[in-house]
Amino acid sequence: MLTLITNAEVFAPERLGRCDVLIAGARVAAVAASVPLQGDPLEVVDAGGRWLLPGFVDALTHPCGGGGEGGFANRTPELEAADFVRAGVTTPVGALGTDALARSLEVLYGKVMELRERGLSACMLCGSYRLPPVTLTGDVARDLVFIEPVIGVGEVAIADHRSSQPAATELRRLAAEVHLGGTLSGKRGTVLVHVGEGDAGLALLEEALRDSDLPRRVFYPTHVNRSSRLLDQAIEYARQGGFADITVATTPEFIAGGEVPPLEALSRAMEVGAPAERLTLSSDAGGSLPLYRDGELVGLQAASPAVLLDLLQTAIREEAGLVDGAVAALTRNPAEAYGLTGKGRVAAGCDADLLLLDPRSGDLIDVFGGGRRLMRSGEIVS
Ligand code: ZN
Numbered sequence: 235m236l237t238l239i240t241n242a243e244v245f246a247p248e249r250l251g252r253c254d255v256l257i258a259g260a261r262v263a264a265v266a267a268s269v270p271l272q273g274d275p276l277e278v279v280d281a282g283g284r285w286l287l288p289g290f291v292d293a294l295t296h297p298c299g300g301g302g303e304g305g306f307a308n309r310t311p312e313l314e315a316a317d318f319v320r321a322g323v324t325t326p327v328g329a330l331g332t333d334a335l336a337r338s339l340e341v342l343y344g345k346v347m348e349l350r351e352r353g354l355s356a357c358m359l360c361g362s363y364r365l366p367p368v369t370l371t372g373d374v375a376r377d378l379v380f381i382e383p384v385i386g387v388g389e390v391a392i393a394d395h396r397s398s399q400p401a402a403t404e405l406r407r408l409a410a411e412v413h414l415g416g417t418l419s420g421k422r423g424t425v426l427v428h429v430g431e432g433d434a435g436l437a438l439l440e441e442a443l444r445d446s447d448l449p450r451r452v453f454y455p456t457h458v459n460r461s462s463r464l465l466d467q468a469i470e471y472a473r474q475g476g477f478a479d480i481t482v483a484t485t486p487e488f489i490a491g492g493e494v495p496p497l498e499a500l501s502r503a504m505e506v507g508a509p510a511e512r513l514t515l516s517s518d519a520g521g522s523l524p525l526y527r528d529g530e531l532v533g534l535q536a537a538s539p540a541v542l543l544d545l546l547q548t549a550i551r552e553e554a555g556l557v558d559g560a561v562a563a564l565t566r567n568p569a570e571a572y573g574l575t576g577k578g579r580v581a582a583g584c585d586a587d588l589l590l591l592d593p594r595s596g597d598l599i600d601v602f603g604g605g606r607r608l609m610r611s612g613e614i615v616s
C-alpha cells in the first residue's frame with residue numbers, strides 16, 4: 235500500500251518547506267518537492283499546507299499507571315493507545331516509576347505489546363526508582379539483549395527521598411551493565427534518571443562518570459526543570475555531551491514552588507547556548523503529580539500525554555520563535571537520546587510515524603504510526 239501526502243509543510247524536524255511525502259508500507263519512501271503520482275493502490279492525501287511532523291517520541295511515560303506514594307488509593311490508572319494518539323505520541327517509552335512492588339515489569343511488557351498491536355512503536359525500560367533494579371530475566375544486560383522492547387533502565391531515582399539513596403559506584407556499575415547490554419544488542423542502552431528535589435541535583439551522575447570509561451549520554455536525566463539550579467546543571471550536562479529531559483506535565487503548585495515551566499526552560503536553555511539537539515521534552519504521562527507540604531502528601535493528580543501537544547500549541551500561539559526547538563525536542567532529540575534509529579525524523583527510510591496538524595491552532599488532524607492510520611480528520615481510527 236502506498237500513501238502520498240502532497241502539499242505539506244514538512245518539519246523533518248528542520249523545516250524543509252512545501253513537500254510531498256510518499257509512504258510505502260511502514261516506511262517513508264520519499265520526501266521531495268514533487269513526488270510523481272504513481273503506484274497501485276495509491277491513496278493521495280492533500281495536506282493543503284498543513285504541517286507534517288515526525289510523531290512525538292515521549293521519553294518518559296507510565297502506561298500502566300504510576301503513583302501510589304500516598305497509599306494504594308493514590309495509584310494512577312492505565313493509559314490507552316488513544317491517549318497517546320490524541321497527543322501525537324507515536325513512540326511512548328514506558329517505565330514503572332516509584333512503585334515496582336504493586337506493579338511489575340511483566341504488566342508493563344504486556345501493556346507495551348498491546349500499544350504495539352494498536353500501531354504505536356512503544357518501548358520500555360526495566361528497573362524502577364529502586365536499586366538494585368527489577369528485571370524480566372534477572373539481569374539488566376540480559377533484559378536488553380533478550381527482550382526486544384527493552385531499551386534501557388529507569389527511571390532510577392537520585393536526589394529524592396523516595397530513591398534507594400544509591401552510591402555513585404552503584405550507578406556506575408548499573409550504567410556499565412546497561413551499556414554492555416546495549417552494545418551486544420545493537421541498542422544505545424540508556425539509564426533514565428529521575429532527579430528529585432534533593433540539593434545534590436546531578437552531582438551523583440558527575441561522580442559516577444568521573445574516572446569511568448562510559449559515554450556521558452548513558453545517563454539521561456529527567457525532570458531537569460524542577461528548579462532553576464537543576465536546570466543550570468542540566469544545561470552544563472548537555473554542553474558536556476549528555477542529553478537532558480524537561481518534564482512538561484506540571485502543576486501551578488510546582489511552579490509556585492520553583493519549577494521552571496517547560497517552554498521557559500527550553501527558552502532559557504537555548505538562550506544561554508545549550509546544545510538544542512540534546513534537549514528533550516517528555517510528558518511523564520500516567521505518573522502522579524504528588525504535592526507535598528512539610529513532607530506530607532496533601533494531593534495527587536495523574537499526568538497526561540496531552541501536555542506535549544498543548545505545549546506545541548502554546549508555542550505556536552505565544553512563542554513562535556520556540557516552535558522549531560520544541561518540535562526537535564519532541565521528536566528527533568529523544569529518538570537520538572535513546573538511539574531509536576528511524577524515529578523522530580521525516581526522511582526516506584525512516585518509519586512512517588507522521589503527524590499532520592493545523593499550522594494556526596496546532597490541532598492534530600491525521601496521525602500515522604508505522605504507515606498505519608491512527609487518526610483521520612481528528613478522529614481516532616480503531
Ligand atoms: Zn520521575
